[in-house]
Amino acid sequence: MRTSFVFSEVVTGLRRNVTMTIAMILTTAISLGLLGGGLLVVRMVDKMQANYAGKLEVSVLLTNDVSANDKDCTQQPCAGLRSQLDQTSGVESVVYQNRDEGFERFKQIFEAQPELLKLARPEAIPATFRVKLEDPERTEVIKNAFEGKPGVKGVDDQGKFLERFFDGLNGFRDVALILALIQAFAALLLISNTIQVSAFTRRVEVGIMRLVGATRWYTQLPFLIEAVVAGIIGAVTAVAGLVLFKAFFLDRITRNLTESGIIPPVGYLDILIVSPWLFLVAILISATTGYVTLRLYVRL
Amino acid sequence: MIRLEHVSKVYKTSTRPALDDVSVEMEKGEFVFLIGPSGSGKSTFLRLLLREEVPTRGRVYVSNFDVAKMSRRRVPRLRQSIGCVFQDFRLLPTKTVAENVAFALEVIGKPRNTIVKVVPEVLQLVGLDGKEDRFPTELSGGEQQRVAIARAFVNRPLVLIADEPTGNLDPDTSQDIMLLLERINRTGTTVIMATHDHGIVDSMRRRVVELSYGKVVRDDARGVYGVGR
Numbered sequence: 001m002r003t004s005f006v007f008s009e010v011v012t013g014l015r016r017n018v019t020m021t022i023a024m025i026l027t028t029a030i031s032l033g034l035l036g037g038g039l040l041v042v043r044m045v046d047k048m049q050a051n052y053a054g055k056l057e058v059s060v061l062l063t064n065d066v067s068a069n070d071k072d073c074t075q076q077p078c079a080g081l082r083s084q085l086d087q088t089s090g091v092e093s094v095v096y097q098n099r100d101e102g103f104e105r106f107k108q109i110f111e112a113q114p115e116l117l118k119l120a121r122p123e124a125i126p127a128t129f130r131v132k133l134e135d136p137e138r139t140e141v142i143k144n145a146f147e148g149k150p151g152v153k154g155v156d157d158q159g160k161f162l163e164r165f166f167d168g169l170n171g172f173r174d175v176a177l178i179l180a181l182i183q184a185f186a187a188l189l190l191i192s193n194t195i196q197v198s199a200f201t202r203r204v205e206v207g208i209m210r211l212v213g214a215t216r217w218y219t220q221l222p223f224l225i226e227a228v229v230a231g232i233i234g235a236v237t238a239v240a241g242l243v244l245f246k247a248f249f250l251d252r253i254t255r256n257l258t259e260s261g262i263i264p265p266v267g268y269l270d271i272l273i274v275s276p277w278l279f280l281v282a283i284l285i286s287a288t289t290g291y292v293t294l295r296l297y298v299r300l
Numbered sequence: 301m302i303r304l305e306h307v308s309k310v311y312k313t314s315t316r317p318a319l320d321d322v323s324v325e326m327e328k329g330e331f332v333f334l335i336g337p338s339g340s341g342k343s344t345f346l347r348l349l350l351r352e353e354v355p356t357r358g359r360v361y362v363s364n365f366d367v368a369k370m371s372r373r374r375v376p377r378l379r380q381s382i383g384c385v386f387q388d389f390r391l392l393p394t395k396t397v398a399e400n401v402a403f404a405l406e407v408i409g410k411p412r413n414t415i416v417k418v419v420p421e422v423l424q425l426v427g428l429d430g431k432e433d434r435f436p437t438e439l440s441g442g443e444q445q446r447v448a449i450a451r452a453f454v455n456r457p458l459v460l461i462a463d464e465p466t467g468n469l470d471p472d473t474s475q476d477i478m479l480l481l482e483r484i485n486r487t488g489t490t491v492i493m494a495t496h497d498h499g500i501v502d503s504m505r506r507r508v509v510e511l512s513y514g515k516v517v518r519d520d521a522r523g524v525y526g527v528g529r
Contacts (some may be wrong), residue, residue: 005406205392205403211350212455213380214407216373 009222010229013198020197021230024190028234028286031183032278033241038176039274040242040266045169047264052162058142059156060085060129066151067099067127077151078127085129088145090138095130102128126153184285187234191227191286192293198223199298223298224290231286232279239275246271301490302326302349302459307358309344309514318344319355320514326492326507328458331485333501334494335525336511342494345511346461349492350382351375363458380408383452383460383489387467389444391436397447398423398432404451418454426450426480442473446480453484460484462493466500474500501525 014021062078070078073096085094097105102125110116131142139157147155199206209219246266258265302325309319319341326332334342347353348360351367360367365378391400398419405415423429426446436444445465452460462481466474478500485491495501501508501524508523509516 204390208390208392208403208451209407211379211384212404212408212451213376213378213382215376215409218407218409 006218006221006225010225013202013222013226014229016201017194017198020190020194024187024194024227024230025234025237027183027187027190028231028282029237029241031180031187032235032238032282033245034176034180034183035281036238036242036271036274036278037245038173038180039277040270041169041173041176043270043274044264044266045166045173048162048166051264056133056158056162058131058133058139058158060131060142060146061126061153061156062128063151063153064123064126067125068123070127071098071100072096073098073127077149081146081149081151082129085131085142085146088141090134090141092132092134094132096127097130098127099123099125102126188285188289191230191289192297194230195223195227195290195293196297198226199294220291220294223294224287227286227290228283231282235275235279235282238278238282239271242271242274243268301328301330301363302492303359303361304345304348305359305361307348307355307360309341309348309353310356317356317514319348319511322358322511322514322516324509324516324519326490328490329485329488331482331491331504331506332493333504333506333508333523334492334511335496335501335508336517337496340511341514342511343463344514346463346492346494349459349461350384351378376408380455381458383455383457385445385448385452385460385462385465387464389436389441389448389468391444391447391451393436396433396435397428397439400436400447401451401454404454408455410455422450422454425453425483440473441469442476445469445473445477449477449480449484453489457489459490459492462491462495464495464497465493466495466497471499478504498525 060081062081066078069075073079073082078096082094082096085091099122103120103122106120106125107117110120133139133142139159143155143157146152206219246268250266254263254265257263304322304324307319307322308317310317322341322345334345336342344353348355349362349367351370355368358368362378363381365374365381367378370378392403395403401419401422402415405418420429420432423432426449428443428446428450431439431443436447439447445468449460449465460481465481466477469477474497481491481493482504505522505524508518508520508525510518510523
């Protein structure tokens, strides 16, 4: 196989259909960019789940009466609730946080908003059992057992909030992947079309090649490589697009959230880890489409 | 060398067979004219040899190839042993004379050092030395046909098929092309030429196979075009 010959054919082919080639590259790039975005969200959700998994707690909030009068949880019903919590299976640790400690923590969290702190009074903060579970998913057990008991004001599940947040992210991921799929379909049709046009414009060459006994591979490979090269350029464009999107847009709008550690930042490393998949998908789709098109529509 | 045994070819779009029970044999090194009016089956005959078509019935042999039965994968092998020349030359306008000839070797994967050696040789054989870097549009019709012949012959085929190679050329130029084909024939290459050109057939006095309505109606060892009309 003479590679120099095949590649000069590929370059000629791509140049000859330059508008079609650009359309093919852009469609592929957008499709892969969306796929990449979706994959980045998947990575982010995974990271967040790992981050929070060890930290998620269930808060058992105590009534105002207990909060005001029982600083060290030595009286009933507080002491009884604590021992019940300790004995509940699946509970890893129970920490009692009285009203003053709670207020301190509140002040810490909202350090940046002094006007909020001015308004806040310790009386508004209930004493709380912060319960850590062995399996953070199984918050229902605590909720069912302790909600409504004397001395308990309510059970607050951090996981519920996070779940809603994850739902939002997963929704975004699904939309990105569906759009990627639609774009991929468009890219597929464009690839198929470009190859057919390309084969038509080169029918004389191909005719001669067949006549002098060039093998199937020799006649088809330039077309296949043409599609794959366009796919790879599309993937490069998509990765560049993701990097630019991160640098100029995503970093700016998520700065507050990432600096306070609520969501993990999307790093260049994440893009680097996702990009081989984009290249792989690009090569697979373009090569398969090219091959099928040549088989079905082009007599070579 | 070439043998057709009771070959018939019926195209789906036609009720009349393009070839009807044709049996003919051609020896290695023969020069054969294939004549007959348009639609008599000449092109089908040639296309069967190249396996552009498969016969509806009968067997086709070229050299050691059982053409009708062979697998698609082996077709390139068959075609590498057959050279082809057409009325319309079929040169690539964006390539020079030398590149056009080299193309035939490049696409079958011949190494570069072979190509740079044999292309000038064959261009000299067809009388085009000095015109290697011209483009087809800068050449006369006769010269373009010489390029086409060089391309067909550069891989030293066993058989050279020429489908009305002089159809677009004036009589003098045609005569030159015939001399060239004769020279190629003398190297041992079997030449099969389909033509309507009376003058050429009559002056060459070679074997003539005449087709009419898909049947072989005449096979003369040293024939002329118009005998018996």
